[in-house]
Amino acid sequence: MDINRIRKWFHLPGKLLAPFLVLAMLLCGFLVGAMLLILVGTNPLNAFRELFVGAFGNMNGLTNTFIKTGPLVFVGLGICISFRAGVFNVGGEGQIVIGALSATAVALTVPNWPGWLLILLCLFVGFLAGAIWGGVAGFLKAYARVNEVLSTIMMNYIAVYAMNYLLRGPMLDRSQLAAFTYLPQTSRVPVAAYLPCLFSTRIHLGIAIGALLGILVYVFLWRTTIGFRIRMIGKNARAARGAGVNVKGYMVLSIFLAGGLAGLGGAVQVLGVHHRLFTDGSAFGFTASAGFNGIVAALFAQLHPIGTVLASFLFGGLLTGAFRMQRTLQVPTALIGTLNGLIVLFVVASQTLRSRQAQHVDRTMKAVSTPLVGKEGE
């Protein structure tokens, strides 16, 4: 079968160039990272070996990589939907937190429900809460022309302070209260609400749900009318409006779904990994920056859902390996954040280089650029 037909069928971006370009971007990121490591006096080859061995080299690392992939997949898939609609949702952090908060609250309120029902309820509530949290920003964008980048960032901070308040007060673990330690965390959710683990490892059902969602989001975006309209308003909002598409409505819907997926990711983190919610006072304590790293994974995969699942695995691996690198070579894990930022810059730069090279190339990034205090809604 002709590889171009495969490419077309799956709507893979760009020409055959794309996979090489992706690898080149990753390589560029690592090159700059290597320079940085030399600067602080660490042998980059050793560091990168530790990074990859830690991530993929043994069973324990691989398991952790799978677990770290989870939240990135959920956020990344949401990003595929909202960025394709031209809505820059950078509120993943807050949406994860709100989803996790609601799921925890539900699990602790009705602990006696049958396990499967409780799990379903928690996941649903997590989704809904994240969706509403994101939807608010979407609504403000569509109907009050509030720039969504800034509003979602502000809502990240608001969500974190809400979590800090609840975890220090109303939702504080009773045993922490009794022991006078006051670590800001909730009690454990009932064991019945734990997500089942797969193949007797620590890899939980949430990871499989994430991978499945990758296919679902792909089908949604390219095989349904709603998905088509979402992509349409991202490519050309005016043309979509001319064709009778409710641009504002689909804008809100896209970030509603994105927020929902991130919220679901938060719920999965609670039920599958930590079994409780905790905070260190900042956003990163619980989310480990998944709200931003998911964006990196999605952009790296050129906003393709299935690619996003694979990219999340790669970035989940980097995050896992970073801990080994820190332990053995004292290289701070923040190196991965630096690499992620670089990769975003390279991805967005390569997009323009490519579109200059060939006129017909899928202009993914062009599609997501919207005027700021724009008149796009009218």
Place this chain on the structure above:
Amino acid sequence: MIGSTIVSAATTVIYLATPYLYASIGETFGQLSGVLNLGVEGVMLMGAYAAFFTVLRTGSLTLGLLVAAVLGGSLGLVMAFMTVTLKAEQVISGMGLYLFSLGLSEFLFKKTIGTVQTVSGFPPVNIPWFSSIPVIGEILFRQNVLVYIAFALVPFAWFVLSKTPFGLKVRAAGQNPEAADSLGINIVRVRYLALMIGGLLSGIAGASLSIALLNVFQPNITNGIGFIAVGLVFFANWRPLGILAGTLIFSTVTSLQLWMQVQDINIPSDFLSMIPYIAIILVFVSMMKRRVYPPAALTKPFERGE
């Protein structure tokens, strides 16, 4: 008693305004030239780190400030290369710059400093005669030098942006680059310069936190100030005087929140900490009814026609 509380609160209002002023005025230059730089928060972090590290090692405050400014300017150059030369998507480029700087400042902090330390930052300077005016002197004229420069920057930026050829070129590049280009204005150069000025001021904004106001550095010390500064530019309708007003309202809200935390008022501190972020969203909602004039070419890359 009440009087001294009010005076100390007002003093806080003035000095809390400093990082916002630098960052917002810098961002105004970039946005007026047609480029939205969302990397301000990141540039501030790098500036804060660089200034702190330099002061810790050399003890020279001037050198620290200079290093932060130069580093900020270079990061502005990176943003300009991305958005002007490569015509990359501005919002995503800005987020990339933010993530990069967020990671790098933490990485370098852990590798070169390691623990939270303090430095002795810019000391307060009493302005002769003025500082002895009761109340007002205490509030306005016993601040450190970076605070004075920040406030002096407002009229200066206004003058540069509306009364000098360079300022008019910047605004032309953001309003109608095609027309400006046809009149012989080099759009690329103007946007590069505007973004470098923006980066330089953001670097100083970061330095003002780490070597003048708080005198410490820790990862993510800015905690959203850079993003709020971008929001303030919109609120200010892209005018320096509007930025002064917005900043003062904002630092009043912030210092009120700090004051309420100290006073042990029976509202959880987490709710009070939310106020600035909620305020920015409300500011944007209120803009719906106001007449605003964003630069027409904001976020649009300039493609020169043949």
